[in-house]
Amino acid sequence: IRKYFFYDQIDLEYSRDVNTVFEKQWDKEWVIEQFQQTIRNGNGADGYDLMVIVLPNVNSHGHHTASGLLALEAINRLQRKKSVNMSIPTVIGGSEFVFTQSPTYAEDRLAEILANITKFKFRFNLKWKISKSIMVNYRTIHCWVAAEHKSQGNLIDQVVFESNRTEEQYFYFAINERSGDHGRLSMIRNLFTQLANMHQSDNEN
Numbered sequence: 140i141r142k143y144f145f146y147d148q149i150d151l152e153y154s155r156d157v158n159t160v161f162e163k164q165w166d167k168e169w170v171i172e173q174f175q176q177t178i179r180n181g182n183g184a185d186g187y188d189l190m191v192i193v194l195p196n197v198n199s200h201g202h203h204t205a206s207g208l209l210a211l212e213a214i215n216r217l218q219r220k221k222s223v224n225m226s227i228p229t230v231i232g233g234s235e236f237v238f239t240q241s242p243t244y245a246e247d248r249l250a251e252i253l254a255n256i257t258k259f260k261f262r263f264n265l266k267w268k269i270s271k272s273i274m275v276n277y278r279t280i281h282c283w284v285a286a287e288h289k290s291q292g293n294l295i296d297q298v299v300f301e302s303n304r305t306e307e308q309y310f311y312f313a314i315n316e317r318s319g320d321h322g323r324l325s326m327i328r329n330l331f332t333q334l335a336n337m338h339q340s341d342n343e344n
Contacts, residue, residue, distance in 0.1 A: 144177050146170055150202050160205040174213035179225055186226030194232030194310055195244040207232060211249040211314065218317055229315050229323040234308045252310040259311040261331040266305055267338035
């Protein structure tokens, strides 16, 4: 990660209600504009190929879902402008929960994912090793994050409780298919195939 962008929106309390976030805490239109600015200019002339967001879910922290919804709205507006001089990234959603069927978020149509879970769900194995160490894998990152959240000590219990989770799930949003560009889906499939092959090779070595 070479660049960080902070939008300085506050988190005053825990709530699953995104409307509370939008009405009382965040400047919704300003954040959408900042997302668009970052997509247009954040990576120079190359733009971004991929945007990974939190998959909106009614059981998530309201701020997590809000961030995903605003990112989708930014993509939506950029698509409708149809600028030929700008690359619009493909967007996928990472889930905080484990799903055995296609997740839905009826509160916002932009959060619709393509429905066939066997074709449009992508997996990242948390047991893959980060380095040559036999101990350090991607689940270790969860512990690092919890340790850094000194004001939220209850995250430690959550990390321990979820320590048996072996994979993360990512879903492909229907908004990517608006222009009929099926190459976007192929790109995501190739990405996750490459990740699997790369880590499998590392483990064999």
